[in-house]
Amino acid sequence: SAVISQKPSRDICQRGTSLTIQCQVDSQVTMMFWYRQQPGQSLTLIATANQGSEATYESGFVIDKFPISRPNLTFSTLTVSNMSPEDSSIYLCSVSGTPSSYNEQFFGPGTRLTVL
Amino acid sequence: AQTVTQSQPEMSVQEAETVTLSCTYDTSESDYYLFWYKQPPSRQMILVIRQEAYKQQNATENRFSVNFQKAAKSFSLKISDSQLGDAAMYFCAYRSDKSNGANSKLTFGKGITLSVRP
Incomplete structure (x- = not known):
């Protein structure tokens, strides 16, 4: 499996501000994803981070609100822009296409975001 | 579109006993993967089985x-000899086997909270 780290692990932010979450993997991976998990709920895919091109967003998520970067095969960032209390969630980075487990998807520890 | 259904929101099991968590899914595809993930209170998603x-x-x-x-589109998880550390939220997930990377995303069920009684 891959070792995935996320920064920050948690944050408390004010309404109207933005937060950038970083995801770092210890090996090159094919796919990187960003999920949102609202309190007590399941995971919802925000977007697929594509290396060298624009991210692919799921229905209901837009680039202006959740800009994503993926400059290489081991790193991605998700920005939550102009935050409101409804953005309070856990944000999880996920990867697949690791050298040892191509068909499995692994998750980072998540970033717990609280917006006041 | 694929859907994953976990109809039981909560289950409880006595330590050392066996418990089965249910999951059904809907798809028109013939090639795919199914997964069970465990999420303890630490919120780390852990792959249990594929x-x-x-x-x-x-x-x-x-x-x-x-x-x-496969015919019934059912994918249940059995945990034998349950341990206190098994207490967590369990998610069933579906992934298409299409070679197009854009179809590699996971579709999750709502999850089930499993508690283990000592």
Whole structure:
């Protein structure tokens, strides 16, 4: 499996501000994803981070609100822009296409975001 | 579009006993993967077990096994000899086996909270 780290692990932010979450993997991976998990709920895919091109967003998520970067095969960032209390969630980075487990998807520890 | 249904929101099991968590899914595809993930209070998503749709044999990982019924589109998880550390939220997930990377995303069920009684 891959070792995935996320920064920050948690944050408390004010309404109207933005937060950038970083995801770092210890090996090159094919796919990187960003999920949102609202309190007590399941995971919802925000977007697929594509290396060298624009991210692919799921229905209901837009680039202006959740800009994503993926400059290489081991790193991605998700920005939550102009935050409101409804953005309070856990944000999880996920990867697949690791050298040892191509068909499995692994998750980072998540970033717990609280917006006041 | 694929959907994953976990109809039981909560279950409880006595320590050392066996429990089965249910999951059904809907798809028109013939090639896909199914997964069970565990999420303890630490919120780290941990892959428990994986099943390829083309395999008839049910996957097993130590105390964890699945009952995969492709025709019925059912994918249940059996936990044997339950331990206190098994207490967590469990998610069933589906992934298409199409070679297009854009179809590699996971579709999750709502999850089930498992508690283990000492």
